[in-house]
Amino acid sequence: MNVRNELREHLQRLLAQKGDQEPLGDADSLVxxxxxxxxxxxxxxxxLESNYGIDFADKTFDQEDFDSIDRILALIELRAPAAGTR
Amino acid sequence: xxxTALTTPLHIGTMPTRRKPTxxxxxxxxxxxxxxxxxxxxxxxxxxxxxxxxxxxKPMPIVFLVAVALVSFLPAxxxxxxxxxxxxxxxTSGLLNQAIIRQMAAAAGIxxxxxxxxxxxxxxCVSLVFGLGGLSIRTQADSFIGRxxxxxxxxxxxxxxxxxxxxxxxxxxxxxxxxLAAPLSGFFWMLAYALRxxxxxxxxxxxxxxxxxxxxxxxxxxxxxxKGPLHALKxxxxxxxxxAVAQLKGIKLLMWIIVLAVISIAVRSVLSKGDIPTxxxxxxxxxxxxxxxxxxxxxxxGSFILVVLQITIYGHTIIGGLRLLGFxxxxxxxxxxRARTIxxxxxxxxxxxxxxxxxxxxxxxxxRYFKRSPxxxxxxxxxxxxxxxxxxxxxxxxxxYIAQLGLWRAxxxxxxxxxxxxxxxxxxxxxxxxxxxxxASWFRTEVLSRVTxxxxxxxxxxxxxERRTVSLGAHFAFLFRLFGL
Numbered sequence: 001m002n003v004r005n006e007l008r009e010h011l012q013r014l015l016a017q018k019g020d021q022e023p024l025g026d027a028d029s030l031v032x033x034x035x036x037x038x039x040x041x042x043x044x045x046x047x048l049e050s051n052y053g054i055d056f057a058d059k060t061f062d063q064e065d066f067d068s069i070d071r072i073l074a075l076i077e078l079r080a081p082a083a084g085t086r
Numbered sequence: 087x088x089x090t091a092l093t094t095p096l097h098i099g100t101m102p103t104r105r106k107p108t109x110x111x112x113x114x115x116x117x118x119x120x121x122x123x124x125x126x127x128x129x130x131x132x133x134x135x136x137x138x139x140x141x142x143x144k145p146m147p148i149v150f151l152v153a154v155a156l157v158s159f160l161p162a163x164x165x166x167x168x169x170x171x172x173x174x175x176x177x178t179s180g181l182l183n184q185a186i187i188r189q190m191a192a193a194a195g196i197x198x199x200x201x202x203x204x205x206x207x208x209x210x211c212v213s214l215v216f217g218l219g220g221l222s223i224r225t226q227a228d229s230f231i232g233r234x235x236x237x238x239x240x241x242x243x244x245x246x247x248x249x250x251x252x253x254x255x256x257x258x259x260x261x262x263x264x265x266l267a268a269p270l271s272g273f274f275w276m277l278a279y280a281l282r283x284x285x286x287x288x289x290x291x292x293x294x295x296x297x298x299x300x301x302x303x304x305x306x307x308x309x310x311x312x313k314g315p316l317h318a319l320k321x322x323x324x325x326x327x328x329x330a331v332a333q334l335k336g337i338k339l340l341m342w343i344i345v346l347a348v349i350s351i352a353v354r355s356v357l358s359k360g361d362i363p364t365x366x367x368x369x370x371x372x373x374x375x376x377x378x379x380x381x382x383x384x385x386x387x388g389s390f391i392l393v394v395l396q397i398t399i400y401g402h403t404i405i406g407g408l409r410l411l412g413f414x415x416x417x418x419x420x421x422x423x424r425a426r427t428i429x430x431x432x433x434x435x436x437x438x439x440x441x442x443x444x445x446x447x448x449x450x451x452x453x454r455y456f457k458r459s460p461x462x463x464x465x466x467x468x469x470x471x472x473x474x475x476x477x478x479x480x481x482x483x484x485x486x487y488i489a490q491l492g493l494w495r496a497x498x499x500x501x502x503x504x505x506x507x508x509x510x511x512x513x514x515x516x517x518x519x520x521x522x523x524x525x526a527s528w529f530r531t532e533v534l535s536r537v538t539x540x541x542x543x544x545x546x547x548x549x550x551x552e553r554r555t556v557s558l559g560a561h562f563a564f565l566f567r568l569f570g571l
């Protein structure tokens with residue numbers, strides 16, 4: 001499974017737990033639209049830490065970097081360059 | 087898309103599928119209304135509705151309504167209008183705490199009766215702190231202040247407050263510290279968000295102007311509902327259709343306020359007719375004599391309902407106003423009684439305060455400490471935010487107590503709210519560790535979980551007392567009285 005699909009599956013699971021069954025496009029807003037809250041962002045942080053070894057402690061953290069699948073993928077690309085080879 | 091695109095009306099879309107009826111009609115989901123709201127007549131109607139829905143406010147927000155009219159008809163000048171209106175609101179909001187500065191300066195033998203002097207000195211202090219902080223971030227990005235500007239701001243504020251509130255310090259030095267500490271108290275979190283944004287990208291003056299537009303109401307708050315200049319720029323409407331939708335959503339919230347205000351009046355009337363004391367009165371009366379258990383429960387329940395209504399009305403007023411100015415912002419309060427967990431209630435009840443604590447306390451701690459121990463990591467970060475951050479916010483906000491009582495008495499009097507913050511953090515920690523468990527029955531999922539959450543917040547509300555003159559013991563005595571002890 002590639003990174004995009006793994007990420008989509010993780011986010012869809014979070015949304016489903018909140019009863020959100022709306023379709024999820026790659027550019028759809030998740031944080032600014034209120035579909036994901038800060039607790040969901042933390043779950044996603046743990047997901048990225050454990051799956052791609054990203055360390056968020058050393059950089060300025062912006063939860064709006066998690067606003068869409070595309071933006072999270074850009075974050076993974078920036079902070080864990082090896083992720084694309086998985 | 088450029089701001090001039092705000093003048094380009096878009097086509098009428100299709101009608102949405104039929105949905106269940108609501109108390110307030112879904113104006114923003116009706117394509118015909120959205121299209122009409124982009125025309126000159128439609129804009130006039132929106133402004134007229136805003137006037138009608140805000141006419142009951144005292145004083146009536148004339149400057150705000152003029153700003154709404156200007157951004158509606160002159161979208162190309164929107165940011166300029168917002169910046170000018172923001173400056174007006176800063177000067178008149180009272181957030182600079184000029185009354186405290188004047189009082190403390192007079193006590194130090196510097197009697198200046200012109201409020202403008204203290205307003206301008208407060209504004210100069212806030213601007214100076216932001217300028218120095220921003221400059222440090224730009225020029226010394228790897229220094230401590232460049233890496234942790236908000237922490238440095240907090241330390242600086244605490245030092246200024248410590249000197250200002252200590253009676254052993256000479257009066258002149260204390261007055262000088264108040265000139266710094268009092269305006270910082272009102273603008274601390276706006277500065278924190280702005281400095282955080284400086285770390286990320288260059289912060290434009292337009293963004294700062296937009297962010298400060300949160301001050302538009304008479305009920306100004308140190309809790310920013312636009313989380314910094316970058317957030318303000320991200321959520322502003324980029325075309326005429328988005329602007330119309332944002333305004334219609336704003337009108338909807340202002341309509342909600344009328345409904346909630348009527349409910350609030352009805353609740354107050356019931357409490358008044360039943361001679362049910364306020365929670366503060368009930369706590370005091372319990373100390374001096376016996377108060378019936380049923381009256382304690384009625385007082386607590388009534389006070390809790392009124393607080394929920396008050397916070398909801400307050401948040402809807404600010405968010406409704408921001409939407410009328412063209413910002414696509416989320417509600418501050420959204421159906422809190424639907425929450426099935428304590429953490430969810432807190433998220434739904436006062437969203438922007440929770441966001442402030444999460445952004446400045448929870449994330450920084452969660453991302454740095456106890457990574458190998460997931461449960462401890464959650465608990466530690468939750469206490470950093472809901473207990474320490476919450477207490478720091480309220481202690482730093484209510485600097486008038488330090489001016490009245492001195493630092494030590496203000497600190498010792500803060501024990502009740504500190505305990506409230508501790509209880510809240512404990513509840514939220516347990517709620518997060520438990521997570522959303524699969525419940526076996528409908529009753530447990532839909533009824534029991536919600537009742538438990540409301541009961542928790544209702545009981546914790548006893549300690550949500552910002553007075554500094556009543557002891558923790560008095561609040562415990564009231565809690566025990568509720569259970570007949």
